[in-house]
Amino acid sequence: MIELRGISVAYDHHPVLSDVDLTIEEGELMLVSGPTGVGKSTLLGVVTGLVPRFSGGTLRGDLLLDGTSILRTPPRDRAHVVGYVGQDPAAGFVTDTVEEELAYGMEQLGLAPDAMRRRVEETLDLLGIAELRHRDLRTLSGGQQQRVAIGSVLTTHPRLLVLDEPTSALDPTAAEDVLATLTRLVHDLGVSVLVAEHRLERVVPFADRMCLLTGDARVQVGTPAELLAHSPVVPPIVELGRAAGWSPLPLTVREARRSARALDLAPPVQEVLPDAPEALRARGLTVTHGRTVAVRELDLTLGAGRVTALMGRNGCGKSSLLWALQGTGKRAHGVVASCGSDPARLEPAQRRNVVGLLPQSSADLLYLETVDEECAAGGDGTRAILDRLVPGIPGDQHPRDLSEGQRLALALALVLVARPHVVLLDEPTRGLDYAAKRALAGMLRALADDGHAVLVATHDVEFTAQAADEVVVMSEGEVVSAGPVRRVVAESPAFAPQVMKVLGAPWLRADEVVAALGARTA
């Protein structure tokens, strides 16, 4: 239906895509994958027409829709064929209520009023958002916003839906909802879907074909099973399958479980966490925003040398809790003590020495033109910390030109230079690929080994399994469960990583299985 022929894109003579051929068939779900910064968004932009109009750069090749070239058609004139949902759906909203947002695209196309009315009602039902129809878009949760954004492009009945990381900001349950919706569209309405996603473990089971960007500006296209056998980025389940030598590679938990029955492994040694000295203690902590209670009488203790993951659905009060622990966020009542002092009572400069916080949009911390200037402004030792976190970032680069992972490390180094006892991180895994997440997990482990207490809020169950010692699960501002990671994620299926879903508790990570397999053969 849509065909890319010899597409090449270059920014400042630096090729991002070169000579890419890709065909998207009617009614298929095509997954675009690859490490960060290899041009996934660029590939999607070529299809929607946003590249090179909104990004700059040069584009060569041809783009065909049913055999006619649409390369020179601007995005607005492709709107009835291609629907696009960007990384941050809230940034693309034009109106202010759900119903108006659903109708906006149709108004632009000049549809008849009765057709608009009918399609809005159908779409509300299709996406299960009928009860939200009069709501203000800005009061919706992340998952709801994502579904409204998908709905608002569906109403124009596009033949191809292009989504850029649709689940990156969502909690595991909301992400499954959105993906189930997409599958339904593909199966019931025959819509083609082109989706870029980092977290393969979520999308691979739904994908018909995959387009893998390898980093040398080329692409490989094939079924997920073919490509994942050699891909540099793989979900844990494929890592498991590769280690165990299963063929064909299982892509869903169900398939893997069937193959895993034959596996007979000695269970992993369950490390017993030694008692850690207390680094931060909160008692009866309450945070309110107007009449909504964000955090309700919460007790929390963070041990020095421990990495604790903070999980829970979107809007359950994780960010409010972090800011209140740091001291900037006002708490209604309760006590917070770290090293004998209450962070809320300290001056900002002293507070930095007690509790460090890396906020959700870490770019807010950066304001200078080069990495060197940022390090100099941060104070003595910033560069040394940065080199330990991520070695070899060139000093003359602009912070905005760094990859997500590198920028995160720079911001983290600026926070760490004050040597805080407690380090809090708010959603640091957003937009990171597997390699960057592994590096981040390593950074957090090193911080904990230095005696810092680390609390990291995240939606990423695989990252939690990799990086955390303990997990705290929140809901409606209260702690639902807390304890060692193996126990807590075994208790809640929604938070269980893939390896545990396949092999059952106490298995947590693919590397444990690899080690156990190694021990068996040795």
Place this chain on the structure above:
Amino acid sequence: MSTLTLTRSSVAGARLPRDVHPVAWWLWAIGLATAASLTTNPLVLLLIIGVASMVVMARRSDQPWGQSFRLYVYLGIAIVVLRVLFRLVFAGSYPGNVVLDLPQIPLPDWVLGITLLGPVTQESLLAGLYDGLRLAAIVICIGAANALANPKRLLRSVPPALYEVGTALVVAVTVLPQFADSVRRVRAAQALRGGETGRVRRLRRFVVPVMEDALERSLALAAGMDTRGYGRAGGLTPAQRRTTGTLMLAGLCGVCVGVYATLDLTAPRYLALPMLGLGVVVAVAGLMSAGRRVERTRYRPDRWRWPELAIVASGVAVGVVGWWVNGHQLLIAYPDLSGAPQISLVALVGVLVGAVAAAAAPPPRQVLA
């Protein structure tokens, strides 16, 4: 018989809970504000404020903009208090009945004409109070319109040819709260790291991330609007586009020359009103030519039914009565400062007519939280 039943049911149907056309509420509020601007009578002004508040309480929705009325009332109170305070501090030598004899503070010669404190007269205080009340009443009328009608829906009900401009305005209105949000976020984030503390440098720390954020958001929004078809050319041929453009430009030039000639009395007279009229006609033709070819449609546009007409009529009636009182009952419109103000039956009834809007308007639509 059947037509009669039909009419009756459509009369009743217009009163079912729904959003009233925003233009109706704005015309009503402008009527009230006109009446307020034409008098300093505190009784009339308080009555206007009362009528506006009552209608807001009865007919506002529980949407965010419905809650904004309070702010306008606070602003009104602040205006009155400030006006009276100014009269106290810069009392000057207002003739009349001295109520408070404060010592005058001598000022150097170069601030000639300004006096600090000094004897305060009843007339001076009342003049401040009445004047402040008039401004407050106008502000509260505007606030009432804002609370009753979604300001964005008002911007969206512009004629089709101005649709693009209307959308741009809506986006601008939406971006403001986001900007405030981004300022708050960056301020909190910058406190989390060390760095320069000098005044200029600190400003930079703060401005650079906010501007970058604003730019990124605007680009994301522009991309989102573009991919959803905003600004589609539709079936326009280049020739048609050129015609529309020429008409609009010519109209604009005509209006400019006309306005200039009207104000500059030395300019030839045939360039004044005739040119202005011609410019307006050409511009309207351009707008119509642009509007006719717009392929866009409106989803559930606000309908204009009899309650809207009644609301507008009640507002206009208040304005007309205010204008009549201003011309015919000068002592009611601008009461004597040395005595108690009085009100005439015409003014009383005239202002109360504004409350008809509350009865005529259908109840607001319920929004589930």
